[in-house]
Amino acid sequence: MIALAYALLGMLARKPCSGYELMKLLKLFWQAQHSQIYPLLAKLEKEGLVTFELIGQTGKPDKKLYSITDSGIDALREWIREQPPTDSTERDEFLIKIYAIGLVDPEAGRDLFLERREALVARLHRLEESIKLMEEEPGIPVTDIASKQFGRYLLHQRKVRMVREEIDWLDWSLPLFKPSSAQTPDHP
């Protein structure tokens, strides 16, 4: 079974969701298109790891509300404990551009950084907002391992730190983009 399947099971262990909802919640820690999610949910249902209930809605299309089964929980728990860690992949075209940033003029380099910065700041605000919401929720506090939100909360905390740190890195890097302080090699 592919890792995405366990990501879906994990989300359904928190609360029942439609495929559409899973697709959006997933963005926090894994990337997948709906064309990958829907067939996979159907497969998990065939295997008895999830079940669904058809919810008829008015004004919106009908949806399938998926829930995790006991055997789904067992499979997920097993995977968390037993599966040896695979090495993670990060693929970000921005990083490729930075590697070769010396090839374009400093202004273009600076623009790339500023564009990235804007996107990250917007992301940061959204993350901080949803962390605040989680912390204000009534019931078992999200910082408690017994909260159904615990893992999700930890991932939000992680992400917010990563985004802040990347913004700091951008701010540290930006002043380096001046027209070039290097002497031309021909007259030292």
Added chain:
Amino acid sequence: MIALAYALLGMLARKPCSGYELMKLLKLFWQAQHSQIYPLLAKLEKEGLVTFELIGQTGKPDKKLYSITDSGIDALREWIREQPPTDSTERDEFLIKIYAIGLVDPEAGRDLFLERREALVARLHRLEESIKLMEEEPGIPVTDIASKQFGRYLLHQRKVRMVREEIDWLDWSLPLFKPSSAQTPDHP
């Protein structure tokens, strides 16, 4: 052309490399296996974006030393300037496990975190070492946009920040893994 091709071009713009060397240098900012790199280099060579020279070695297998061509530089520069940013993907099974960490006992959760921490600390030391080496290099300083190392140096700085921040997050999270402070709902 796929993003990986530009990653290879970027690395060759810094210095000529063999496919084997590219494969290892690539790990800093993109993930790819040799089985993807070798055929791609051959394709880039056919298109005139790179050239290679066969280097016969004693005690080691022969290798192909690839260099970027002027038209390769042009193609890369064009891509950096013109290509609109695609959204990045991060796929890390550890994050899936964290999302559902509440399903296993706190001890198993803590172990997962400690294992991750060890790997990150090792990574951090290697990164700090290679940053130090770059900074001590003679010639144009790596902090200068005119240095061929500039982009690579920025990426190292970024990575080291990310790794440090993740370690901080782990250390912040670890104390939360106590047997659970939540009251059982049946006797309040």
Added chain:
DNA sequence: CAGAACATGTAAGTTGTTACATGATTTT
């Protein structure tokens, strides 16, 4: 009135991984 959000699905194509294949030298 165009576009986004809600909602699910399939088909075709691309990208990326694992396994197969070879082989000398150095390190543990």
Added chain:
DNA sequence: AAAATCATGTAACAACTTACATGTTCTG
């Protein structure tokens, strides 16, 4: 003696993306 490093390549398979397909309601 086994494992790692250097070095390149192909074949088969799995994973993932893009495009096709449909239809209502709400928002700008």
